[in-house]
Amino acid sequence: MVNNAPVVVSAPGKVLLAGGYLVLDRAYTGLVFGLDARLHVLAQPISTSTGVTLNEIVVNSPQFQGAVWEYGYRVTEQEGGIQVTQLRVDADLNLNRNPFVETTLSYALSYISSVAKPTITPASITILADNDYYSTPSDLSNSSTTSPRFHVFDTPISKAHKTGLGSSAALVTALTASLLTYYLPSDVIDLSTESGKRKLHNLAQAAHCAAQGKVGSGFDVASAVYGSCLYRRFSPSILSSHTEPGRPEFGAQLKSIVNETDIKWDHEIQKNAVKVPQGMRLVMCDVSHGSQTPGLVKQVLMWRKHNAEEAGEIWDELHEHNTALADELKKAAEKSDQQYDQITEHFRTIRRLIREMSEKSDVPIEPPEQTKLLDACDEIEGVVGGVVPGAGGYDAIAVLIRDDESTISALRKLFSSWRFMSSEQGGEEAGGRVSMLGVREEMEGVRAEQADAYKAWLQY
C-alpha cells in the first residue's frame, strides 16, 4: 500500500579521478569518487490551495530565480507509458524548460505505471543542491564565511556558474529515486536492496542519456547511485532501440530494459576496489571562469580513431596506472604503516601520459596552465598528487592530500594569489581565480533522507 507520505532522497556528485575518455570504452574502467555535495529531491502531496489542476506535478528549485516547472500528465494507450507535458510554457517555447526534469518525469512515471498500476496523484517536487555545485561569491574570494545550508542565488539556473560536480546526473538519480519511492510500494521496489539499486541505476541511465541527447559512459549516474567505485560502462546498444515517451510500447519497452527481461545490463560496479587511506582526503578546486570544453570528447575520439596504434599504446599504459592507483590507495587504506610514494608515482605517470595524449591529439586535456597549477600543488608538503579530472581542460583540478590543517592552509594560500590564464581567454586581464571547494570524497551513493530534516520545504 502506498501512502504518499513526503519522501526525500539525495544523491552525490562525482569526480572521475582516473579513466577520463578511457571509460567510454568497455575495455577500460574509470576510478570515480562520489562527493559529499548532494542533490536532494523532496516529493510530497501538493497542497490544494495552489489551484492545482487534476493531474499536475509541480517541480521547483527554490535556490534559483524563476525555477518552477509545471507538468500535466496522462496515461497513454498501447502501453505508451505516461506522457508528460509542460504547462504554461511562455510564448517562447524554449524559455523555461528543464529537459533533465521533464525527461526524468516521463521515464520514471512511465516505468512506475508499467510495473504497477498506482494512481499517480498530483505532487510537489522540490530540488535542493548543496552549495558546492555552484560557485558562490564567498568561494570566489576563498573566504571562510559560514553559508546557509542551501544558498539562494539571485540568478536563473542557466546563469549559475557550475563547479562541475555532475549536477544533472545527481538530479536525475535523486529525482528518479524519490518518484520510485513515493509512488511504488516497497515490495515492488526497495532502494535499500541491491536489486532495487540496480533498477534505479538502469532507469536513471536511460533518462539521463535521453535528456542529454547522447549516450556517455554513465560514470556520473553510476556514482550517483552506488557512490565511489571502479566503473565499467554498459554497452550503449542497451539504450539504442527503444522508442520515445508517449509512443506505443514505450512503457513496456522501458520496463523490459530496466528489469532486464530480455537483455542483461553489462556494467560493472566494484565498490570494494576503491578506498581512501585514513587521514587522507580528496580536494576539488574550481577555476572560476575557466573555459567550457564541450568539444574535447569528440576531438579525442577522432584522434584515437585515426591513430589507433599510437592511441592504443597510451591508453593501455594509462589504464595500467589508473588501476594501479586504485590498488595502491586501497592497499594504503588497509595497512597501518602508510607510505604514499607509489601513489605519488602513479599520479605523476598518469599526468605524463595525459600530457602525451594532449600533445598527440592536440586537445588541451592537461593544458600548460593546469600543469603549472598541479606542479605548484605537488610542491606542497602533504600533497600526494593531483590530476585534471574527467575530461580535463581548464575547469578544475582534483588533489589527494593529507587531511590536516597545515596542508589545507598551504593550498589555500597558494590559490589565494593564483591567477589562472587560459590561452583560450587570452591576455593578462582574463585571469580567473582558483578556489578550493568544501567537498571531499564520500563512499555512499543514493540515500533516503529523513523528511523532517527538510521541514522548511515541506508544505505541511
Ligand SMILES: Nc1ncnc2c1ncn2[C@@H]1O[C@H](COP(=O)(O)OP(=O)(O)O)[C@@H](O)[C@H]1O
Ligand atoms: N538544482 C537544480 N535544479 C533544477 N535543475 C537542475 C539543478 N541542477 C542541475 N539541473 C539541471 O541540469 C542541467 C545541468 O546539466 P549539465 O549541463 O549536464 O551539467 P552537469 O555537468 O552539472 O551535469 C541544468 O540545466 C538543469 O536542467
Ligand SMILES: C[C@@](O)(CCOP(=O)(O)OP(=O)(O)O)CC(=O)O
Ligand atoms: C570524457 C569522459 O570520459 C569523462 C567526462 O568527465 P567530466 O567530469 O569532465 O564530465 P562532465 O561532468 O560531463 O563535464 C566522458 C564520459 O565518460 O562520459
